[in-house]
Amino acid sequence: MSKIREIVDTLEFHKALGIDEVIAKEPQNKLQKKELDFISPSLTLPKKVTPQSKISLKSKNELDKAARETAKSAKTLQDLKECLELFEGCSLKHTAMHTVFADGVPSSKVMVIGEAPGADEDRLGKPFVGLSGQLLDKMLAAIGLSRQKNIYISNILPWRPPGNRQPTAGETSACLPFIERHIELIRPKIILLVGGTAGKTLLNSTEGIMKLRGHFLDYETQNEGFKALAFPTFHPAYLLRSPGQKKYAWQDLLRLKHKLKELAIEI
Numbered sequence: 001m002s003k004i005r006e007i008v009d010t011l012e013f014h015k016a017l018g019i020d021e022v023i024a025k026e027p028q029n030k031l032q033k034k035e036l037d038f039i040s041p042s043l044t045l046p047k048k049v050t051p052q053s054k055i056s057l058k059s060k061n062e063l064d065k066a067a068r069e070t071a072k073s074a075k076t077l078q079d080l081k082e083c084l085e086l087f088e089g090c091s092l093k094h095t096a097m098h099t100v101f102a103d104g105v106p107s108s109k110v111m112v113i114g115e116a117p118g119a120d121e122d123r124l125g126k127p128f129v130g131l132s133g134q135l136l137d138k139m140l141a142a143i144g145l146s147r148q149k150n151i152y153i154s155n156i157l158p159w160r161p162p163g164n165r166q167p168t169a170g171e172t173s174a175c176l177p178f179i180e181r182h183i184e185l186i187r188p189k190i191i192l193l194v195g196g197t198a199g200k201t202l203l204n205s206t207e208g209i210m211k212l213r214g215h216f217l218d219y220e221t222q223n224e225g226f227k228a229l230a231f232p233t234f235h236p237a238y239l240l241r242s243p244g245q246k247k248y249a250w251q252d253l254l255r256l257k258h259k260l261k262e263l264a265i266e267i
């Protein structure tokens with residue numbers, strides 16, 4: 001095989017694995033340092049939460065319980081961010097550049113939750129800053145909402161799945177306690193769930209976004225029993241691929257605007 005053919009084949013192989021950008025001059029073998037099993041057998045907890053810094057865990061139930069306890073211990077957004085940065089229950093963290101936590105105004109009455117950071121978000125450390133984020137900003141601006149004034153934005157997963165692949169059920173369930181605690185700390189009146197992953201995960205539903213979108217649904221966190229209205233709609237990345245669906249997204253936005261008025265929610 002010629003040298004050039006070999007290089008092209010290697011690049012194609014990397015692309016198929018989801019390695020689609022260069023993040024450092026020298027390659028790094030991250031496998032050498034850390035275990036990359038999806039559910040690591042250990043969960044690192046912040047020192048202020050427990051005197052032990054590491055707890056050995058055997059089953060997924062134990063992992064879920066420990067993740068819930070860790071998330072619950074966070075009393076502020078900063079605590080929660082630190083807990084996530086120390087959390088070893090989701091291996092996506094090891095392939096991501098940043099823990100993408102949130103953007104916007106923490107006192108907002110509307111919280112937007114997406115799926116997971118993409119390449120731009122991972123590089124910049126902020127949610128929804130790429131092409132789909134720009135469309136999301138325009139959609140929200142059309143009903144008077146913006147991350148500078150009156151909304152707060154986060155994702156189900158704080159780490160980018162390699163190659164922007166769909167998160168697995170294991171990854172979403174490992175991170176669920178953290179986004180639930182995030183909601184409890186923000187205490188929004190309405191949670192705008194963008195896309196099927198956000199809708200299914202938070203509402204614990206098997207219905208797809210086509211069925212869920214456009215409906216106000218009761219949402220309650222498992223931990224504190226904090227209640228809010230959840231409102232699923234299409235993901236802006238889907239609208240970029242299927243512009244014919246934008247009319248339905250617009251109907252959803254008008255419904256959201258109407259609900260804010262009906263409930264006298266000051267924005």
Ligand code: URA
Nearest residue numbers: 114115116117127128
């Ligand atoms: N898509 C998401 O769901 N979230 C982001 O932050 C960016 C793209």
